[in-house]
Amino acid sequence: MSIGAAFVDGVMRVKRAPWLVIGLWLSTLVLALPLSLALHGLIGEHLGDSMAAQSAAAGMNYDWWNEFLAQSTGVGKTFVPAILGFAAVLQNISGVADASGPPSPVVWVVAAQLIVSTFLSGGVLDRLARDRAIGAGAFFSACGVYFLRFLRLSVVTVAIYALLFVTVHGWLFGTVYGRLLEDLTVERTAFFYRLALYAAFATLVLFANLLFDYAKVRAVVEDRRSMIGALWAGGRFVRRNLGATIGLYALNTVAFLAVLALYYLAAPGAASNTLAFAIGQLFIVLRVIVRLQFAASQTTLFQGRLAHAGYVARPVPRWPDSPAAEAIGP
Amino acid sequence: MALVTDRKGLCRLGCLALLAGVLVEPTFSQEWPPLSPRNANYDIDVALDPSTRTLTGSEVITWRNIGTVAANSIRIHLYWNAFRHTNSTWLKQRKLVGDDPFGEAPDSDFGYTEVASIAVINDAGSVMADLKPVLRYISPDDQNVDDRSLASAQLPSPVRPGGSLRLRITWAGKFPRNFDRTGAIGNYFFVSQWFPKLGVFAAGGWTAHQFFANSEFYSDFGRYDVRMTVPSGWLLGATGREQARTDAGNGKTTHRYVQDDVHDFAWTTSPDFIEKKQRFEHGGLPPVEMRLLLQPEHDGLADRHFTGTAAALRYYGEWYGAYPYGHLTIVDPAFQSDSGGMEYPTIFTGGTRWLSPRGSNDPEYVVLHEAGHQWWYGMIASNETERGWLDEGLNEYSDSRVQAEALQPNYYVERFFGDFIPWQFSDIPLQRDTDTNWMNSYRQMGDRDALSTPTFQLWPATHQAQSYHKTALMLHTLERRHTWEVMQKVLSTFFIRWQFKHPQPDDFFAVVEEVTGTPHAWFFDQAYRSSNKFDYAIERFDSSALSSRGLTGTKLEFEEKTASDRFRTTVVVRRLEAGVFPVDVLVTFSNGEQVRESWDGLARWQAFTFDRPVKAVSAQVDPDRVLLLDTSYTNNSRVMDTHAEIAATKWSVRWMVWLQDLMMTYAFFV
Secondary structure (H helix, E strand, O other): OOHHHHHHHHHHHHHOOHHHHHHHHHHHHHHHHHHHHHHHHHHHHHHOOOOHHHHHHHOOOHHHHHHHHHHOOHHHHHOOHHHOHHHHHHHHHHHHHOOOOOOHHHHHHHHHHHHHHHHHHHHHHHHHHHOOOOHHHHHHHHHHHHHHHHHHHHHHHHHHHHHHHHHHHHHHHHHHHHHHHOOOOOHHHHHHHHHHHHHHHHHHHHHHHHHHHHHHHHHHHOOOOOHHHHHHHHHHHHHHOHHHHHHHHHHHHHHHHHHHHHHHHHOOOOOOOOHHHHHHHHHHHHHHHHHHHHHHHHHHHHHHHOOOOOOOOOOOOOOOOOHHHHHHOO | OOOOOHHHHHHHHHHHHHHHHHHOOOOOOOOOOOOOOOOEEEEEEEEEEOOOOEEEEEEEEEEEOOOOOOEEEEEEEOHHHHHOOOOOHHHHHHHHOOOOOOOOOOHHHOOEEEEEEEEEEOOOOOEEEEOHHHOEEOOOOOOOOOOOOEEEEEEEEEEOOOOEEEEEEEEEEEOOEOEOOEEEEOOEEEEOOOOOEEOEEEOOEEEOOOOOOOOOOOOOOEEEEEEEEEEOOOEEEEOOEEEEEEEOOOOEEEEEEEEEEEOOOOEEEEOOOEEEEEEEEEOOEEEEEEEEEEOHHHHHHHHHHHHHHHHHHHHHHHHOOOOOOOEEEEEOOOOOOOOOOEEEOOEEEOOOOOOOOOOOOOOHHHHHHHHHOHHHHHHEOOOOOOOHHHHHHHHHHHHHHHHHHHOOOOEEEEEEOOOOEEEEEEEEEOOHHHHHOOHHHHHHHOOOOOOOOOHHHOOHHHHHHHHHHHHHHHHHHHHHHHOHHHHHHHHHHHHHHHOOEOOOHHHHHHHHHHHHOOOOHHHHHHHOOOOOOEOEEEEEEEEEEEEEEEOOOOOOOOEEEEEEEEEEEEEEEEEOOOOOOOEEEEEEEOOOOEEEEEEOOOOOEEEEEEEEOOOEEEEEEOOOOOOOOEOOOHHHEEEOOOOHHHHHHHHHHHHHHHHHHHHHHHHOOO
């Protein structure tokens, strides 16, 4: 199977699984909602009956915003201008690239999202691998089956990512970058040094991500119980299909960049309009679709190259027949 | 000096400046009538060795005692000794706020000034007395015996008022890694505070402080005749105008720069600079040759440097008085040089970024600010070490006004990816009253010190919030109270009266009172002499049908009345902080009627009651936002029809998208 075919088939599989898209989008919404409501309360309380509320509602009142920030603690401190429009995307990706981590008031929400994503991963991959509706029961059954396995896998992934983001990042952007800049007097050169280091670091992170992706795909498609074995098998698949796996990853990355480009063009600013919510959520939906597209196309590629299309080792779990049904008997 | 009207003052200065322009070359300013006392004159030879990053210098200081008592000793600043070791006063103060630039620095990063010889000489140059044996490092400000940034020597005979002293000093200087706007990195040398320099002798003694993290500089006016020897082919910029250039034939070239009526001398050299020139011309003002020494990577930003500089020359010139020197050098500092944003006479450093959005005032703001220091620091030579607000604050106030007048739009910018990639927020145009006056900085640190605290004793992290930002807001508050025309007259009067002198805060306050015709001690006592904050708020706002219940009549019978055509509006205004300022209270009624009451703001609260045929819709205290020092303006108003819910929903929804995107970004790793 070519990478183009895997990409297209991935698109079709995601298209045929709308509930996955809706479910994952809802998971982000539900997890984000409590803190959003908390922030809503803080803003509402600070604005009170003031005239500042009118200008803040109609457009931008930056002075009020600064005053709010100066008097805020906790989640209110994260309400900074960088949450506006496309700057939000830049801030978040920049935070990962610079290994600054999520702001502490929201770190638990991000952690919760990671746990939820880990839980849902098994069901998502199972659904995408079968490429047919399996029902909520089977979906969550798969989630449950693979959750513990993926938690075991995450011991390895967390260790590798920690090594990358703490040790390697610290070395690249602390020691190496520091030495490169020691007597440098040209900012442009410093920028290109940093760009090169970003590229080197991204290569390592994305390759690790690629390995972990195929480890999960193999764990689900082949119903593997050993996560070390899945990781090893995933690595073997990547090694034997290096061009295809990297090419497909690159193609999916282009799709991701296309989504970012769309949001760059459409991101709502400060002006008050009812479309702002819709555009924002549409962007999140597109991000969910791209995330699923990675999983679907990688599953397709694996099934196409090593197994046969649509093959999944684990049988679809069936909900136990009711006692009444048993009583009727065959 | 009698009060000079603005127009006359401008004209007088303009004529002097035009005269200076004519006489400037080849024998600079000898015939130019002195603008200043010229009592501290420096004749310096200095050679730069880039390979060892050292200077070797020799200077003759001719100093005249313009005080009223005899001087028995001298005070010499040796600023580079602040970078000599980690126990200097400068570094110890930096460490107070967790800044330790020399914590792990290699030995090559340290710098020093080492006096080799110092002697009193006669007019023929013969040594009259060797002062080296009596030269002592002193630390009058903090008794730090390790600090070597200030030295003293007892004179063999006192210098009486009107008398003169000639000193010859030879010294060696080692450049520190760029710190605090001086030093060297790569092939870029910014050379400031580099020569042994006298303090100021006045009021019965020397005013000379050690080098502190916050404090800048203070010295007397004079003539500087400086010959700098650097590698041939390197571009050099300095205070003054180049008078001669001599190629020694050994790969070294000596540049001679001369400038009268200045109180410091700085220079820079590098083989990497590119040079650009423009001529400032504006009706009614003398022309100025602007010379820009630019980093090659900022070639595309050259015009923006000239725009910022020209804005200062034009607006400060029109508002306060013309720039008299006829030339001005703008230095674009090298990346990582820590020498950006610093002023010296007729030369200053800007500072910009390789990627600089068109809609932001980078580099215009910093260029404008430093060019503005030619007035507030250069010509008004206040004591920066003790009263930094007099130059920084007046300048910040002025440059924010220029930005509002001439440099728009100016959008908020943040940088991502290692602080490289700029993002311009087109939704956030920066406003003069709050943003370019740095309200947010003052809001957070305005009460950490009193502005009257000597600058070198300010908490190191609050210097900017106090000297720059609180002062700008304080002056803008006065502007809103008295109008810009009055403030412009205050500042131009202060400038014309005190140019080429050393004014003190009371001199400024006296001009404020003279021009406004009203006492202002009540204001400066709070805004300047105390750390009081200001915060007025509408505590209660109620408007309902006029009613009464109880034994209201004469017959002691219970009555209950509610008028259908009369409404009582009650507004309670509260002073939440210690700061007192007279404020207006504005109440708007549903029929459009507005009632404005004045309140002296003294009591902790005041109630206002209005009976009208309609209900009130809003109440505001300080509706025109005269008091820009009020740290919380949101609580200054109340309305009946609140939009808080709409606003909170709008902003929390946007924030939620950011959070969801953050979650999706990290979910990538699962």
